[in-house]
Amino acid sequence: MAAIVTGLIPILRTAVDSTATYKGRTMWFGLLCIRLVTIFLAQFPWKSLNDDFICNNSSQFCIKACFNEHFDRSIVMAWHFLFILLVLSVLLMELFSSHLRSSFQKKKEREMESESEQGGVIDPTMTVGGRLMIDLHKSKSSLVVYLFSLMLRIVVEVMFVYVLLFWVLPKLDKSVYFCELSFKGCSVQQCVVRGAAEKTMSVYALLFISALVIITSSGFFFYSIVHYL
Numbered sequence: 001m002a003a004i005v006t007g008l009i010p011i012l013r014t015a016v017d018s019t020a021t022y023k024g025r026t027m028w029f030g031l032l033c034i035r036l037v038t039i040f041l042a043q044f045p046w047k048s049l050n051d052d053f054i055c056n057n058s059s060q061f062c063i064k065a066c067f068n069e070h071f072d073r074s075i076v077m078a079w080h081f082l083f084i085l086l087v088l089s090v091l092l093m094e095l096f097s098s099h100l101r102s103s104f105q106k107k108k109e110r111e112m113e114s115e116s117e118q119g120g121v122i123d124p125t126m127t128v129g130g131r132l133m134i135d136l137h138k139s140k141s142s143l144v145v146y147l148f149s150l151m152l153r154i155v156v157e158v159m160f161v162y163v164l165l166f167w168v169l170p171k172l173d174k175s176v177y178f179c180e181l182s183f184k185g186c187s188v189q190q191c192v193v194r195g196a197a198e199k200t201m202s203v204y205a206l207l208f209i210s211a212l213v214i215i216t217s218s219g220f221f222f223y224s225i226v227h228y229l
Contacts, residue, residue, distance in 0.1 A: 022134040042202035052194035062186035066179035082160045089152040096145045136228045150221040157210045
């Protein structure tokens with residue numbers, strides 16, 4: 001629990017303390033927090049996967065060989081890696097908004113020195129409640145970065161769904177697995193994965209969050225195209 005609190009604090013602090021904002025910013029950070037909590041809870045049934053894999057052969061060597069053959073791809077680490085990509089998709093817009101805020105402050109300093117020289121410059125931001133609100137109507141570059149970050153988020157979530165549907169669930173869809181090894185002394189074995197129901201439910205929870213993010217991001221993507229373009 002301490003690990004998840006440690007991970008949530010910087011995300012929530014960034015969402016609240018920022019001096020610049022844009023359309024849907026708070027919601028994206030909220031979904032990041034939900035994703036982090038879901039991954040944290042979903043990985044519990046998978047922590048004892050090595051011990052949950054049981055075969056009818058007493059040889060530990062044969063059991064480990066069957067385990068490596070059955071779970072031939074990393075599962076939990078794939079979840080963590082895709083979560084990092086999801087954070088990067090949000091960080092992209094954060095870095096761009098930070099750049100706009102810096103440019104806005106420099107422009108204001110120049111306006112104080114010579115207001116007449118800056119009269120014709122288009123300001124891509126507007127102030128709302130003391131915070132800089134990026135105006136996607138005025139800044140097409142901001143809109144392009146915003147749409148790209150949304151598209152990147154959708155792509156990452158689609159990859160996450162692919163991993164869950166084609167990497168993870170097929171490993172849990174049978175009650176008994178037959179393992180055939182070419183090693184000497186390892187005959188055909190029958191193996192089972194203990195706690196398959198809990199592991200399957202954790203996958204469904206992750207699929208639900210991914211579907212939520214894909215639907216939300218797609219809605220914002222098409223809305224932004226229609227509304228701002």
